[in-house]
Amino acid sequence: MKKILFIDRDGTIIKEVPPTYQIDDINKINFYPKVIFFLSKIVHELNYDLVMVTNQDGLGTEKFPEKNFWPIHNHILKILKTEGINFSSVHIDKSFPEEKSPNRKPGTGMLTSYLKNSNYNRSKSFVIGDRITDVLLAKNLGCKSIWIKEHHNNDQLTKKEEKFYFGKINKDILIKNVVVLQTDNWKEIYEFLSKLKETSKKFLVHKRTTLETDVKIIIRLYGKGESHVQTGIGFFDHLLQQISFHSLIDLNIHTKGDIHVDEHHLIEDTGITLGEIFYQAIDKRGIERYGFFSLPMDDCLATVALDLGGRSQLSWKVQFYREKIGKIPTEMFFHFFQSFSSSAKCNIHIHATGNNEHHKIESIFKAFAKAIKMSIQKDPNRKLHLPSSKGIL
CATH class of the missing domain: 3.30.230.40 (Imidazole glycerol phosphate dehydratase; domain 1)
Structure with a gap:
């Protein structure tokens, strides 16, 4: 059975750019420190499949035209590919939060076809992302979360969003039960996953x-x-x-x-x-x-x-x-x-x-x-x- 890393893009692989958080210019591309080095080690040493899962609010609208998005997105993937970092599947949702689309993270709708044809090990798979919605996605997929948590507050939700995403779920309990690592350092992510590999060699x-x-x-x-x-x-x-x-x-x-x-x-x-x-x-x-x-x-x-x-x-x-x-x-x-x-x-x-x-x-x-x-x-x-x-x- 496959071990999968479901990885967010913005705020996880590359830095987000406030206030719009849209990477709509090639000059805005700024990779997380050492992310390419340690993702490459993860790919070559630890036998994980990589799947990209990203929300791109309003992609295709007048304020965020696709002609600005795809050259930048493909450029990011090309840079990663030069180091042997290949994503077996890329999933992008274009909706806005208020649309409440089942395809938008933390919903799993955009992964339906992939999951149907993928025999993966939930207990050995992780969602890596920077927002609370990535933690919720891990819960909805039945796996654990590695939370990229910097000293900024980009995961604030409106009361309506909190009610929609969490319902009666206590946020603190969710984090305690789902998040296995909270860090802003890709070296720590690599070391955490490496230790799991050693553990897998046990009896x-x-x-x-x-x-x-x-x-x-x-x-x-x-x-x-x-x-x-x-x-x-x-x-x-x-x-x-x-x-x-x-x-x-x-x-x-x-x-x-x-x-x-x-x-x-x-x-x-x-x-x-x-x-x-x-x-x-x-x-x-x-x-x-x-x-x-x-x-x-x-x-x-x-x-x-x-x-x-x-x-x-x-x-x-x-x-x-x-x-x-x-x-x-x-x-x-x-x-x-x-x-x-x-x-x-x-x-x-x-x-x-x-x-x-x-x-x-x-x-x-x-x-x-x-x-x-x-x-x-x-x-x-x-x-x-x-x-x-x-x-x-």
Whole structure:
């Protein structure tokens, strides 16, 4: 899901010019200090899509003709573009406040079409703007606000406007609940968003409980390969630890199941839960997507190729000559990877040859881990893009 910064223009990217607050002359363009430098770092380092949302009161009227607006607006975008700052979408409302248009901020009307076709993560998206209406827009979009707050008072509303915008909402409570950062410094905005990126690298917890099993998994996708695994089946624990160690994914897996019946439910449900949390944890923008690895282990050779393309499919070309390895029926290895493939929505091809059954399955798990590690690595040249010519995964 996308992380989006909905960014105001005047008073946020460029300075406003009282008393009209209209940027109708190229000489009025004055960028916020360091805004280009830090917006560029945000774009190149933090994987946000940028969407411009701006009210331009009376644009197209005699007092604010469009012929004065568009050359200046396009010039601003061109300057930003030279530093790699591209807005995926630009939304401009031309109405006056008294018209009470649903398209005017803080209304979301002008974003309707964009939001309909955009799968974005509200909890990780922000509105950045200088007016109280930008804070209200964040509330209406279901995300948080970064409030550009200088020592001027450009957010005063008339009593009619306050009643229209706020209704029974207490302004102070709104600010407390929606505003996560109040600043006039773009360096502080960059540092705030950078800290969120570090936080996103922390652990994710997922549970799955049925009448047959109870599975809890904690994962950190880009970790150090540390693990604590307890399923009640020693050899299965060992194999899951191999996934963690060789992929550098930190894993804490605790599974209880009806192994007094047999091992089927426990192994299958662990695979399902591991696939589910893996799918939740991964941000596919900028990843390599494909992973493949051939790994020898004495007489055995395992090859694993996978695609995190959103399609679930397992191709299994492995033959075992023993009924069990440790306490695990060999047929359950197919079910484990099939369960993972289905819930992680990925395509996996596994092929292994060899005589020693222990070496064969262990080489498969190690090769799988190496392929996973390759597939989730970030391509620095595609930080904002999904690795698909379709634009969707």
